[in-house]
Amino acid sequence: MTRAFLIVLDSVGIGGAPDAAAFGDTGSDTVGHIADACAAGRGDNAERNGPLRLPNLCRLGLGSASEASTGRLPPGLARAPSDTAWGYASETSNGKDTPSGHWELCGVPVSFDWGYFPVTRPCFPRDLMEQLVEAENLPGWLGDRHESGTVIIQELGEEHIRTGKPIVYTSADSVLQIAAHEEHFGLERLLALCETARALVDPLNIGRVIARPFVGETPHTFKRTANRRDYSVLPPEPTLLRRHADRGGQVISVGKIGDIFAHDGTGREVKAPDNDAMFDLMLAETRTAGEHALIVVNFVDFDVHYGHRRDPAGYAAALEHFDRRLPEFEALLGPGDLAIITADHGCDPTWPGSDHTRENVPVLTLGGARPAGPVGHLSSFSDVGQTLARHLGITDMPHGRAFARTA
Template sequence: MARAFVIVLDSLGIGGAPDADRFGDAGSDTLGHIAERVAPELPNLARLGLGAAAAIATGRVPRGFATPGAGAGFWAAAAEASRGKDTPTGHWEIAGCPVHFDWGYFPAGFPSFPAELTDALIRDGGLPGILGNKAASGTAIIEELGAEHIATGKPILYTSADSVLQIAAHESHFGLDRLLTLCEQARVRCDPYNIGRVIARPFVGAPGSFKRTANRRDYAVPPPADTMLDRLAAAGRSVISLGKIGDIFAHRATGTIVKGESNAALMAKSLELVATAPDGGLGFVNLVDFDTLYGHRRDPAGYAGALVEFDRWLPSLEAALRPGDLVILTADHGCDPTWTGTDHTRECVPVVGFGPGITGGAQGLRQSFADIGETVLVHLGLPAIGTGQAIGL
C-alpha cells in the first residue's frame, strides 16, 4: 500500500505571490535572493525540480539551478488562497483547509496588548507585571529585557506581524513549567481577540549570552474544518508528526508526535520514520530552523548553509523509499532573509514530488496550497476534501 511524506521547509518561498503587493512583499523571493547572494550548491534539489518550480513562480530559474534531471517526479509552484502569511494558515492550507477569515492582530507599537488582556494575565499568573508589550524580534527583545526579567520576575510579552502573542521567560529563574502554564492561560485569554497562536519562548543563559531553547511550545487554535489529518484518522490510518506539526494543528488528528531540537535531528528522525512507517500512513515533517534561525534573523548565508545540509541529506532519504512512496517538499510561506524587517513574506511555495515511479513533470502554478493535501489523500486512496485539485500522478 502507498505511503506519503510531506516535508515542510519552513519559510522556503520561491517568489512573490500574485497578491504580494497587498502585504508589502512585491519582489520578495526567499530562494532566489539567497541564490543571488550566496550561490549555494544544491544539486539534489535542482535535480528534483526546485529551480524549475521557482521559475514557474518568477519566470526565471534561480542562479545555480539546472533543469530537473534523473529521479525527478513532478514540480509546481503554489499560491496561497488563505488570508495571511503565518505558520498555522500555511500548514492548514497544505493539509486541505484554507483560511477564509481574517485573524486578529496586535498593533506593533507600545502598548501592543490591551490592558484588560495584560491585567488578566498578571492575575492568572500571579505576576509582578510584564515587560515588552510591543512587536519585536524574539532574540533582540530577550537581549534587551532579559536581565530586567531575571531581576524582577516579569515575563517578556511581544508580538509580530503574525496573529500571535509570544511570552519569553528564563527556564531557571522563571521556570519552564510556570511559563507553559502561563501560555495555556494566555491561550484562553486570547480567544476573544481571534489570535492564532500563543508561543512559549523559553531561554537560558546570562546577560550577553542568552539562548532560546528547544522547549518552545505553540498553542494554536484548531483548524476550522477537516484536514487531510482528520481524513486519515477517520480511516484508521497512521499519522506521524515531526517537529512542531502537533502544536500547529492543536494536536487534532496529529497521531504520534516526534520532537527534535534542530533540522539535523529531525532529518535523522525522518529517516527512522521512513524505515518504520506503516503502509497507508502519512509522515508530516516541519523543519523550522530555516525560518527561526535564518529567515527571521535575516541571515542569507546561514539559510544557504541549512539548504546545503538538507540537499546533502536528500539522497539518503531517496535510498530509503519503498515502491509506492510519495514525498512532497514544500513550504508554508516565505521569510526572505534579504527583505526589510524580520517578518514572513507573502510568496509562492514549491511543490516538489518524488518517489519510486512518481512522474508528472511540470504542473504549473497551483491556485492553493490545498492541492498538496488533496494529492496526498488521492495517493493514499482516501476521499479528497474538495478544497483543491490533486496533482495527477
C-alpha cells in the first residue's frame, strides 16, 4: 500500500530554533534538558529512574537529530545508523503555537501575525468580556490574566463553583481559554460559551478559544478532563489534509487534529483520553486504512501534562512509554508506506514559565518508502507536508520542498 502517516509528538522539541531569541527561548531544549535531568537524578519518579532510555526513537535518529540541532548528543541518547533517514526542521511561522506548527507541517506556514492579549491584569478588553457576559447571561468572570491552567483552576475553582463565574485566562499563545466545572457549570454550557467567545475574538485575530472543563470539589481534587475542545480559525490556505480530501483521498484524524484544523479536510475524526489510548487508536486505524490513506495523529500528553506543568520526570516516563510501543506501529507498515514522526514546537519542562518554547523539531521517517539516508536540516516544517504530498501524488502544494537523502 501507498499510505502516509504524520505523527506529531506534541511539544517534543530538540533545541532552540534559529530565531529562538525573538521568542525569549535561546537555550531551550526539550529533549536535551529532559535527558540532562534524568542523568542528574532529577528525572526519577514512580514510573522510571536513571538515564533517559529511548532506544527505538534513537534507532530512527532522535539522538542524531538532537545533536545536529544543538551541537551536543544528550546524555543517554545514541546516534543512529548511517543509513537512517532522520533530519530536523525549523519553523517559519510567526507563532510557536499548536495550530501554526501543525498547519506548517501540513504545508501552510503562518505568515501573518496572530493577535495576543497583553501581560497585564486584567488582560482582556473590557468590552469583549462585557459582550461575553451579556450574550451568555453570566454573573461575571474570574481570572482575566496570563496563567497556567492547572494553577488558576486550583486557585479559583471553589469561587467558580460558588459564584457560577467562568475562569477566563490566556498564555503567551494567541488563545483565550475558559475553564468551568463539568457538573456545577455544565459541559454543554461551557462549549456554548466558547462558541460565542470564538465569534467575539475573531476581529482580534485570536488563533484559538479553548474549553477547559474540570471536575472535583476542592483544590486538591480539581482535575481537568478529556472533554477539552479547541475552537480554531480556519487555516489560511488548503492544507495537505484538505487537498487530499478534495481529491477523494481517505483522511483519518486521531486525537485533537480535528480541532486544530477547524475540522477542515480532517475526514473521519477519532479521539482517545490519553497517549496510550491514542496509540491503540493509531494501531487500529493503521490496520484498516486503505490505499492512499492519510492518517494524522497528535499525542498531546507530552505538552499538556508534562511540558506546561514543567514535569521533566513525567515527560521522560511518557517518552519512554511511547518508545517501548513504537515497534508495534512499525510492524504494521508496508513496503509502500511512509510515516514521519515529528513535533509542532517545544515545551521545555525545565524552562521558566509554563509556555511553549521556540525549538527545532525532529523529523524521523519509517516505512518501506522512507529515504535511504539522512535528510539534513529542513528550513521549514512545510518540507514535511510537501514530502507526504509527493508520496500521495499531490503536486499542487505551494510551500516547502520534498526532501531526499543528503548523504
